[in-house]
Amino acid sequence: MVTQEEKKLHExxxxxxxxAEDVDWNEVYQRIIYKYSxxxxxxxxxxxxxxxxxxxxxxxxHIKPYNNPVExxxxxxxxxxIPTTKLWNHKSCGQCGHIPGYPTSVFWIMNKLEIDYLDEPxxxxxxxWNYHASGASNPVALAGVYVRxxxxxxxxxxxxxxxxxxxxxHYKEVRNMIVLHKEIRDKLRPIMRKxxxxxxxxxxxxxxxxxxxxxxxxAAQHKKYDLSNIKAxxxxxxxxxxxxxxxxxxxxxxxxxxxxxxPTGTVLNFGAKxxxxxxxxxxxxxxxxxxxxxxxxxxxxxLFKKVIPAVEEGHADVxxxxxxxxxTTLDKSQWAGKAHxxxxxxxxxxxxxxxxxxxxxxxxxxxxxHWHATxxxxxxxxxxxxxxxxxxxxxxxxxxxREGKRxxxxxxxxxxxxxxxxxxxxxxxxxxGEQAVQK
Numbered sequence: 001m002v003t004q005e006e007k008k009l010h011e012x013x014x015x016x017x018x019x020a021e022d023v024d025w026n027e028v029y030q031r032i033i034y035k036y037s038x039x040x041x042x043x044x045x046x047x048x049x050x051x052x053x054x055x056x057x058x059x060x061x062h063i064k065p066y067n068n069p070v071e072x073x074x075x076x077x078x079x080x081x082i083p084t085t086k087l088w089n090h091k092s093c094g095q096c097g098h099i100p101g102y103p104t105s106v107f108w109i110m111n112k113l114e115i116d117y118l119d120e121p122x123x124x125x126x127x128x129w130n131y132h133a134s135g136a137s138n139p140v141a142l143a144g145v146y147v148r149x150x151x152x153x154x155x156x157x158x159x160x161x162x163x164x165x166x167x168x169x170h171y172k173e174v175r176n177m178i179v180l181h182k183e184i185r186d187k188l189r190p191i192m193r194k195x196x197x198x199x200x201x202x203x204x205x206x207x208x209x210x211x212x213x214x215x216x217x218x219a220a221q222h223k224k225y226d227l228s229n230i231k232a233x234x235x236x237x238x239x240x241x242x243x244x245x246x247x248x249x250x251x252x253x254x255x256x257x258x259x260x261x262x263p264t265g266t267v268l269n270f271g272a273k274x275x276x277x278x279x280x281x282x283x284x285x286x287x288x289x290x291x292x293x294x295x296x297x298x299x300x301x302x303l304f305k306k307v308i309p310a311v312e313e314g315h316a317d318v319x320x321x322x323x324x325x326x327x328t329t330l331d332k333s334q335w336a337g338k339a340h341x342x343x344x345x346x347x348x349x350x351x352x353x354x355x356x357x358x359x360x361x362x363x364x365x366x367x368x369x370h371w372h373a374t375x376x377x378x379x380x381x382x383x384x385x386x387x388x389x390x391x392x393x394x395x396x397x398x399x400x401x402r403e404g405k406r407x408x409x410x411x412x413x414x415x416x417x418x419x420x421x422x423x424x425x426x427x428x429x430x431x432x433g434e435q436a437v438q439k
Contacts, residue, residue, distance in 0.1 A: 101368030169243030
């Protein structure tokens, strides 16, 4: 018998996702079962990972109790552990270069929730851009960059949290390659030994949006504005849930698991309404190669295939997503449309920016909305954020900095984490000297 609560949930789903009625869910489930029952499914990779650890072939960076993990479900029903504290932040080239309010929002939320984290100063790029845009690399080189960064996290004792969706998907593919192919490990190991490192593979590859989702109910307790009248369209980045998709987390509380849990669940937990649009599954238009070779294709795709459906079908007030390329493409492509008379002006925010600003973060110093091409201020005024007051304070802050009247404000004490990093635990020196596996 269907309860009133279940009936209400179904009605809400039907209202929120009208296009879902056209989907043959049995056919979808059959495809999923077929794909993830193969020998190279996620569970198979993890079983092989632990076998290699037992054989001394690799070092597994385990999630420890002090990481305070939360267990969630992946697409194929297997659990995934999301560490919630003592996190080593693997930042994004594109976020730091084009959307600086993205990483600062992540750190601001961590400060607000009193999360212990490390902003690693010696991290390198994941080289995912090199691989996906030009293909100018090789499997051993890709694996070397991955292991080098994962070793840095391992020796600090902080668990890696990946900011960029491309790094996240790319690292999951590289992890599988290292685990499943001995010939890659045999070529990789002598290279890492020359760097005084060994092959480290984390127990899980975790995207920050997954962390934010599992923390979002706690974060929403700090919410300062009413979002009950806000309609949000969500774009889930391709590289977050279409590369190694069986590792994507789903939650029955997020529309019966009909969308990836993050970032849809985060937006829901902050009280906004999610709207459906017919092209929700499509790429944002970024696509790597064609952003380089056919930039006008990216811009027109972003506008006509994503922004316009989100506005005209979903009547969205804001577009929320969770990856570097998606924010920049959906946001900055709109000015090209404006030049041709398509003035849709749908503000685009990362889930971290959305959450931080709703929690009371300064939309300029932290959210840095002045880097966006669309009018984010209008959306924030609708929510009730005192934008003009924040803007006046920000402009005065910049004037004072120029005139030397004040010092810059930092999101954490300068060099605090660098000092920690330089004090490497003795156990790492011990491991390098006595426990390195001879294969």
